[in-house]
Amino acid sequence: METAWVRRVLVVEDQPAMRVLLCDMLAHRGFEATGAADAAEATTVFAETDPDVLLTDIDLGSRPSGMELATMLTGLAPHLAVVFLSSFPRAAEGAARLGPAGAVFVSKLDVTSADVVVEAVEAALSEAVPPAPTPARTSPLAALTRRQIEVLALVARGWSNAEIARERGTTRAVERSISRVFGRLGLGADPATNPRVRASAMYLAEFGSTS
Template identity: 60%
Template sequence: MSTEWARRVLVVEDQSALRVLLCDLLQRHGFETVSAADAATATQLFTEFDPDALLTDIDLGSRPSGAELAAMLAELAPHLAIVFLSSYPRAAAGATAMGIPRALFVPKQTLDSPRTLIDALEQALSTQPVPDAGSVLSREGLGALTRHQLDVLAMIARGWSNDRIATETGSTVRAVERSISRIFDRLGVTGDPTVNPRVAAAATYLAAFGPSR
């Protein structure tokens, strides 16, 4: 049985009205969102929310800028899809958007056509690198997991507790719990009271990759 899951977008925009509009637009297209007005707040939300994508303005009215925020989060989470939404001229973003590989740039002037933004997010999400594990990723839903989620699943397969995973990844226990819940949903191991989802998820990983070191 397939499990529906919503991709998560961290929206960073200093104009409150536009921030609300963007979140509403994304939610109507099936995304789950959380928003921030500045990079400092976005960084705090990042760990708890575990987003699949970052949608950010470049000029946030304060430092760090949206470009600096994106560069920092891309280092922390290489799986993160990044879309810049800005009133800057497109050429100002450079050949690669603000120097970040695979990031995309959408001018704010095109927001009169919401499809432009949704298409950009879909494109960014579809071009993120996936772990090179051969055909095993197509089995048992593993292909739906991000690199970060596969790393967490490997720790589960080692028998690590949520506390230890949090320490190892530099996250909070709550963030780890949210990440694990999403992993279970994507693997389709929830909903059956006779199945322990942690054991089932670990077994799925071990069947595909063997014992985790």
């Protein structure tokens, strides 16, 4: 049986109640919505979920702002559709002028139903332009499975095997998984280097900070 494609939305909003509301609205309309409280958390979630749409408040209460986050993430994924949220008209003007091409703006005051949010997301998706062909680049992490990349993300965060095991299973299973990651990355042969440090550096070079 063919699995239906579920579109993923990364919701970045520093107000917890609004963030939960937006995620619930989208989930009830068939989207897979994941929330983040700020740009730093959003960067990690982006690497883990590979979203189709970024729905972000412009003012996140800290830097980077939502507009700066959108510029950074669309640089990594030009196909990413963007919807900006704000209660301030001047912020909307700045987003329209400086934000990614095709971005859609929604006033928070207009978010009275799921229809408003879904229509904005659909409009942004229709505006998103597929990335132009570029020379193929082989990622050093291409040999890893999605689960192995998820485990590597925790290693890059500085988690111990025991800490990862509390999230991902038994310590023995985690040790085997990490050993396979090191093997696929070709990091187990040189005793003079620390494979955990090198694997973390490779992840950070590919996806950026995990903090």
